[in-house]
Amino acid sequence: MSHETLTPNETMLQEKLAPIVKRRLRVSGYLTAFLLGLYAFFAYLLSTGEEVAGVPVSGELNLVVMTAIFAIVSGVVVSGYYSWWTKKNLDPVMEEIRELVTNE
Amino acid sequence: MNKLQSVYARGTSVYALGLGLVFALLISAFGSLPALADGIDTSAVEKQALNPIAIGTFLLFVVSTLAITWWAAKKVHSRSDFLVAGGGLKPWQNGMAIAGDFMSAATFLGITGALYFNGIDAYILGVGIMIGWPIILMVIAERFRNLGRYTFIDVVINRLEERPVRIMASCISLGIITFYLIAQMVGAGTLIQILFGLEYVWAVMIVGVLMVVYVAFGGMVATTWVQVIKATLLLLGGSYLAIAILVQTGFSFDTLVMKATDASPHGDGLLLPGHWFGRDPIAIATVALTMTFGVMGLPHILMRFFTVKDAADARKSVFYATSIMGYFYILILIIGLGSVFVLAGDPSILTDTGALKGGANMVAVHVSRALGGDIMYGFMAAVSFATILAVVAGLTLSGAATIAHDLYASVLAHKKIKEGTEVNVTRYSTISIGIISVLLGLAFEGQNVAVTAAIALAIGASVNFPIILLSLYWGGLTTRGTLWGGYIGLIVCILLILISPGVMVAVLGYSEAIFPYTYPTIIAMPVTFAVIILVSKFDRSDRARKDRNGFAHQSLISELGNEVEGASGH
Known part of the structure; x- marks a missing residue:
């Protein structure tokens, strides 16, 4: 199933793809790091007591509850943002490259 | 190293850094180190009186899903139709089905x-x-959608030696599915005994027969629609309960929290x-x-990426x-906190010893009765049954696909069989899995099966996830590395589970376990990564x-999709 060498066409495609793939990896890398950091912070709060996790943030809600809700909402927002970003920036370029390949 | 490979290499470093950050933060977190407490407080299962509303609602669900199966069966003409709905599902349908897989009885109850x-x-x-899915x-x-066709193993073997990797990945896949099925079947039997007043053996048989019918006749289309209907019902029921609770707090989250802490024995x-x-x-870190x-290593979830037409639809x-x-987990938070004050001081939900009737899993159902009477209780009981049914149908299809496509067609028959034969083998595999599931469900009756669900998720995280991530992003991955890492990771994972509280304390009756944590992921996952690398x-x-x-070629296809394979010169 594997192909060991690239054809000249494929090498050209790789050159075209590299910049957009790099941009996407940068965006997804930052967002992934943000989410993992947020989860690590929530997990850290679960290992603390009233003095850290129990700090009141808004009304009756303390830091650990607010972080949990923020993490849930962030999951949805990040998914939405990434989907929007790729549709706007990635899909048109990919489509262009695909057309280039199929027309050749 | 070409340009695209170096971009991937940098990307992998970012993810590795992120993972490292998580490990470092979690492990350095300061706190005491007592053994992991038992997860959920369960009291003895108590069979309830026959519940006609629950049975009626459930029958309605069964009739409508069987009608859909009959309709779906007429649309199945090829292997692709059967295993992945011909890639023709709409993103919202697939999204609902994926969400449905995670809005299980285990999650809700x-x-x-x-x-x-x-x-x-x-x-x-x-x-x-919610962090895992984004x-x-x-x-x-x-990349998964672009590289694969039917199972996640198709993605992993893309550039590796097919036969040994398929065999290893199939064993892991079937192991995960079996452990998950045991947990679901025993859970179904026990839950239905409590909710419907049906005998355990009948409950397990009904689940076994229905899941075989859905999958063997309707394939992925029927399995998806069962999930969609169930997810819709669960969201409707959950929304009703959450709104009924918020009405009691004047739609104030502060009041909800205040009332819950006032009523709870834990207080603030x-x-x-x-x-x-x-x-x-x-x-905490290992959980x-x-x-x-x-989540990223469960075969029945990963298979869902192949049911839509392209990568953009997989994303949607x-x-x-x-x-x-996200909406569902907010509902769960409201219902969980609301149940504390809604159920406070209600003697009808307690046994003679003061424990909650039916154990911790019955909290949501008791709340349903408290807020919506017998009709709501019956409705939520039926939805809980439907939930289990939908999940086992997905698991069965995934297991049957692994047996028929990965093991039979690819390994044993060297891809020299007709599509129709492969579909038939998938159907026979479905029936076999159904029979084995019922037998396992009956054999494990009364056993503590929490550990089997833990094993499935732990293997997914510790073995499948490292293999999938490295096969997609790391050009240095070799067949030998994948096999050594996969087998050693699996052995470490299972050994640690065998000496964990889930087996040593809960099943074998020792006072303490050698390995103090239920989930072995914190050790098994790094071991798998290290051995592979x-x-x-x-x-x-x-x-x-x-x-x-x-x-290099795999990277290209993973970005552009299989349709450019021929056109790109190969």
């Missing part, structure tokens, strides 16, 4: 009960899944950590890693799924050269 008894600690399960979207979904401590994990950072990365599916799950690095075989050279 389990997390609500855990919130009631253990407070905010329980929410680590929901938060983990990462799946960004790291896996598109309900929303402080420590009631489940004892503030043990290692126990967190299992929840987030286990995950966005829909994440949004639905080290063995691949030192692999100088001819096959290793082919594996490494194949990465």
Whole structure:
């Protein structure tokens, strides 16, 4: 199933793809790091007591509850943002490259 | 190293850094280190009187889903139709089905009960899944869709030696599915005994027969629609309960929290950590890693990326799924906290010894009766049954696909069989899995099966996730590295589970376990990564050269899709 060498066409495609793939990896890398950091912070709060996790943030809600809700909402927002970003920036370029390949 | 490969290499470093950050933060977290507390407080299962509303609602569900199966069966003409709905599902349908897989009875009943008894600690399960899904979207979904066809193994073997890797990945896949099925079947039998007043054996048989009918006749289309209908019903029921609770608090979250803490035996401590994990950072870290990365290694979930037409639709599916799950987990938080004051002081839900009737898993159902009377109780009971049915149908299809496509057609028959034969083998496999599931469900009656679900998720996180991530992003991966890492990771994972409290204390009756944590992921996952990377690095075989050279072509297809394969000159 594997192909060991690239054809000249494929090498050209790789050159075209590299910049957009790099941009996407940068965006997804930052967002992934943000989410993992947020989860690590929530997990850290679960290992603390009233003095850290129990700090009141808004009304009756303390830091650990607010972080949990923020993490849930962030999951949805990040998914939405990434989907929007790729549709706007990635899909048109990919489509262009695909057309280039199929027309050749 | 070409340009695209170096971009991937940098990307992998970022993810590795992120993972390292999580490990470092979690392990360095300061706290006491007592053994992991038992997850959910369960009391003895008590068979209830026959519940006609629950049975009526459930029959309605069964009739409508069987009608859909009949309709779906007429649309199945090929292997692709059967296994992945011909790639023709709409993103919202697939998104609902993915969300449905995670809005299981364990989630709805389990997390609500855990919130009631253990407070905010329980929410680590929901938060983990909600963090895991966007990462799946960004790291896996598109490339997966572009590289694969029917099962996740198709993706992994793309540039590796097919036969040995397929066999290993199939064994892991079937192991995960079997452990999951045991947990679901025993859960179904027990739950239905409580909710419907049916005998355990009948409950297990009904689940077994229905799941075989859905999958064997309707394939992926029917399996998806069962999930969609169930997810819709669960969201409707959950929304009703959450709104009914919020009405009692004047739609104020502050009042909800105040009423819950006033009514809870933990008092203000309900929303402080420590009631489940004892503030043990290692126990928390290993659960967190299992929840987030286990999701990325479940075969029946990964298969769903192939049911839509292209990578963009796979992306949309995950966005829909994440949004639905986000809404659902907020509902769970409201219902979990609300149940504390709604059920407070109600003697009808307690046994003679003062324990909650039916155990912690019954909290959501007791709340349904308290807020909506017998009709709501019957409705939620039926939805809980439907939930289990939908999940086992997905698991069965995934298992049957692994047996028929990965093992039979690809390994045994060397792809020299007709499509129709493969579909028939998938159907026979479905029937076999159905029979085995019923037998396992009956054999494990009365056993503590919480550990089997833990094993499935732990293997997903510890073995499948490292293999999938490295096969997609690391050009240095070799067949030998994958096999060594996969087998050693699996052995370490299972050995640690065997000496964990889930087996040594809960099943074998020892007072304490050698390995103090239920989930082995914190050790098994790094071991798998390390073995794969080290063995691949030192692999100088001819096959290793082919594996490494194949990465450039795989990268290209993973971005553009299989349709450009022929056109690109190969």
